[in-house]
Amino acid sequence: MAGPRAEQEPAATGGWAPTRALGRAVLVTGLLLVAAVVLGRIDLIVLAAPFALGTAYALRRRPAAPPEVWVAADEGHLIEGGELTGSVTIGNPDTVDYEVAVVRTRVSPWLRIDRVGFAGGAAAGGRAVADRPFVTSVPATSAVDLELTGTALRWGRHPVGPAGARVAVAGGLLVSRAVITEPVRVRVYPKTEPFEAVEAMPRAAGLVGAHHSRRPGEGGELAGVRIFAPGDRLRRIDWRVSLRARQLHVAATLSDRDAEVVVLLDVLAEAGRSGGVSGAASVLDTTVRAAAAIAEHYLHRGDRVSLLEYGPTARRLRPATGRRQYLTVLEWLLDVHVEPSRHEPYDLVFGPQLLSADALVVVLTPLLDERSAQMLARLARSGRFVVAVDTLPADLTAPKDRGWAEVAYRLWRLDRDTMIAQLREHGVPVVGWAGAGSLDQVLRDVARLATAPRVGGR
Template sequence: MTGPTAPVPPSTEPESTAGWAPTPALGRAVLLAGLLLVAGVLLGRVDLVVLAAPFALGTAYALRRRPTTLPQVWITAGDDAPLVEGGEVSAAVSVGNPDAVDYDLVVVRSRVSPWLRITRAGFAGADPADDAPPADAPPADAPPAAGTPAGGRRSPADRPFVTSVPAAAAVDLELAGRALRWGRHPVGPAGARVATAGGLLVSRAVLTEPVGVRVYPRTEPFEAVEAMPRAAGLVGAHHSRRPGEGGELAGVRIFAPGDRLRRVDWRVSLRARQLHVAATLSDRDAEVVVLLDVLAEAGRSGGVDGSASVLDTTVRATAAIAEHYLHRGDRVSLVEYGPGARRLRAATGRRQYLTVLEWLLDVRAEASQHEPYDQVFGPQQLSSDALVVVLTPLLDERSAQMLARLARSGRFVVAVDTLPTNLRPPKDRGWAEVAYRLWRLDRETMIGQLREHGVPVVRWAGAGSLDQVLRDVARLATAPRVGSR
């Protein structure tokens, strides 16, 4: 039943045989042989001595070569390719035999995160019949066990696996399945126990630490208009209001020292009998700050194919927005509005996108009794020219106050509502339905007050969610401002 042998990692200093213990079979064999020998000597019966000989010789023959080191167990989590929600995940629990004695029986068991749905598990090269589930195993369509995600099934990795390992070799318990949700999901801890010497010796359980599998959020399709409130960088894809080298025509003016000849407008120059050049507006990049409200969580996560909680919508929307603007050459930074106040500095390029995905894996909802505004928005930590996209469920009054303060400070703010549309109150708590309706009305009033303060609030709906809002914000930014004398 052993699969292809694999090289065993360099063994550490050999451990003492204290990790091996006799089994009840060894105790019964020694006891039976001893009783027969004592009875044969005391009673003078040779037949009892002859009857004890096979037990004594068999035990001595089985114990002629005793193991000196414990087995080695390690976990390998797939390859280095990025894993996205809904993708295929693979891992292997390996058991190595660094000893010169064969392992007659090896029992391997490993824990796996419920968000990694393992559909195939077995030793490499083993007979499929050998790895069939035991007779008392639950059927595949049985209800999910406690702690599994919504719609989940019992994993084939939840049962122990049995094999044998020859000397100086290793076998791999291969696990394959599908990643259901973003995050860092553990494979392990894993453990193994070994029986050798004909089942007369058994090792203590050898455990190994879990290995984390990184599952990146699935990027929802997202497109936005090119309109930005204010482009402040030196180069980029957005048209600014400042003259410079770009592709947007701003008018025609008289030639001046320093103008390039390729900018000469010959038609106008011939008519006016004086050199004229085409004036353009500079193309500049913009800074986009994505603010993640992590003060509260709501809804139930069903994985990539199920319902989405607040954190699911927040993380997937952040990945989509960051990918869009980074692809256009803009600078993107991330900020958490919560007690942790984590921050990712603004940068551009594909490297920043990979950093964003890695940063999102550690997003957690954390309740806090303190106002985190001053901790999140310290002095000179948020550019006045940046477009601030706030992903919030508006479950906490402090979130609405934060949006209002950002709008009053003169920044361009867009609030994206991440509350699940299918959120329902519990039906077995009497006044829950009435309280839920009142809370909904209060929340709609809060959203209306935010809009009166100049904060547009839109619901995240994938592609095109922010188009109209960005147009309105850009129009307000370019409108002339009335000042008092």
Template sequence: MDERAEPAHGWAPTWALGRAVLLTGVLLVAAVLLGRIDLVVLATPFALGTAYGLRRRPATQPELELSVTDTHLVEGSPMAATVAVANPDLIGYDVAVVRTRMSPWLRVEQVGFGGAGLDVSRSGADRPFVTSVPRGSAVDLELTGTALRWGRHPFGPAGVRVAAADGLLVSRAVITAPIRARVYPRTEPFDAVEAMPRAAGLVGAHRSRRPGEGGELAGVRVFAPGDRLRRIDWRVSLRARQLHVAATLSDRDAEVVVLLDVLAEAGRSGGVRGPASVLDTTVRAAAAIAEHYLHRGDRVALLEYGPAARRLRPATGRRQYLTVLEWLLDVHAESSPHEPYDQVFGPQVLSSDALVVVLTPLLDERSAQMLARLARGGRFVVAVDTLPAELPVPKERGWAEVAYRLWRLDRDTMIGQLREHGVPVVRWAGAGSLDEVLRDVSRLAMAPRVGLR
């Protein structure tokens, strides 16, 4: 079949064209059968109007382009997107109906053609917008708003249908593929001023117990071969009539492993300005902790405690921080009846000198058992409670007030047992959340260990 036999390359007649042709035909047939000239006169305007509208038919389909000003956003930052409708034909489009889908976490507040903004914060952006497109030109539908929550959120797909020839022809729907916008978590303020439990690297900003070149004074001792001359303490040397040098402790970097418990989710996310769910707190706290320690020159690794058991190898620098943010975008809760893969916590993955920060809501008994195993294995473990403090009673799941209180008491008992096993548990509260706990862990690390023979 010849493609030129199709109606104007994808253009189809509208109901208006069908009614005009039908009415003209009925009037002409009635005029012939009844011999009435007035019916011919009555049908003439419809016939001439239809012929005039179809005198020039569109030959090509409209073009639609979807673009986002910035596909790398941060929670709470403004976003801007554009849906461009282009008319490559020599015939102007009388009406163009544009519609696009948006993720609920990309809130559109202003929509307009050519800068004329319309407030859609209440009605929503998932509605049709109508405009006309002159020949050989393009019209932009501009959407501005706010990115509310971290993750990979789709913008689109977008579609457009246009009518031409005075509304007698309509094009088929032109649909574009969606664009994925990356919204990174907003890092909450966090600053741990305490020393690391055990710094093990060669260079860094933490004080270690090993003598070497550093800025922390360890004492004064007698000069020995190999000591640097700039380390000589002349006051002590003149008083003792023997060369003495100032001994220092080496500055070491540390390895921080942020372990994310993704076995369960609780609470309802309200975006960056609303209430935080367990995953919201977990992801934002992980980003803040990683940013802090990477800024200090430490090595940071990420692990998931869940069925997928994803892992990000330890590294330093800004490149690692960007990798951490990308890695966190794919975090999601996944419940599984099977035991999570414990091989990811082996000695090949977790260094004996690493500080393990476990972000967990402690909603599953397996999470508490995992913390106890890490503590018994000699790891330096800090558990950060990510469960919302004001978690409402899940009445939609059939929970009663009394059952919820009993569950809270049982959970508090489990946290007490973890502390008895030497696992400090602290609630995430932004700046200084881990200072007190790190101080206690550092003291335990400094204490001598008793070995069994």
């Protein structure tokens, strides 16, 4: 995986402390010299000489600067299931070699580190390899990298680090205090599930785009042939019809228009347990991955896409088009998290003139809160084109607790099915997310309702 690397500034705090080995050497030397003086024995001085000379020789060159530690990780377009590479570097800014350096780092549980090893050395593998201490030596005025290789299991901003190191010099007589550096956040984008919606938008609102509207104008859809009028372009003249009718006729077309798609994420409740990219999906996993897929599809078609959160923070992303908007959508989705609220966030989310009347609103909701159903009903009554996507996991099992837990779960399921039926009666289509073609039938029904004549009351 190629790309820029996010690096943490090197941490260099603390100093050097004597080890127990140095204390024992000084103690033994002192005891032998005191005993030699008290007892008047020269042989004890001879026994103390190796301890004194060895300690003095080992301490002849002492480091002045503490070691440096920093963490780096590749910041390419990393997607769930992609390969992650990072490194923990320990630097030696001094002129004294580090004889033993012990490095240890922590990694997010959603980043599975498969191989760890120093650059140019053997790599270790197995479970939780990143949480084990690794030992190496660092020459003077150089650095050694502990390379991390693994797999990103889930979307989000995951930390690599903090990392720490301790260094021993002077034959193990001096040891540095623990040097710890701050973690680096790795951005893992959600995996885009296959999604394709071939149906037309309910009502195209822009000036140009990929959808055929019912208004005449410049476009690629033929609407018929009519008599030439002032202002018509010459290239629109239909010569066959004109020669037959002996009067100029032009080919009339329908204008191509873009549409605005609002993806609304319900973040009031969470259910299920996330198993990563290859495991079970929670409500939040399905919501984020479906939002990324829907945004990618419509942005690729040239439509304008905006995102909203139905929750207490009411985060929003303004509508725009193009690849830059898609990258902005992915960054925005990394910060999505469930945030319960005691208050009704409808007025906070749908302020005045924040939602276009012609926009298609795709609501990703697990329908675990009655306020979510009320929000869908209010949007439908306001004349918006609303599609509800059920993000509750289909394999959600009943709790295994004793008592009435299973019966209560069944009653809750029946109540939720009744709620969905009532929403459909109010004109809100509800469909479960199933990847490709999930919204085709629903968009077809919404487009039919949008083009049907409306009956006004007397």
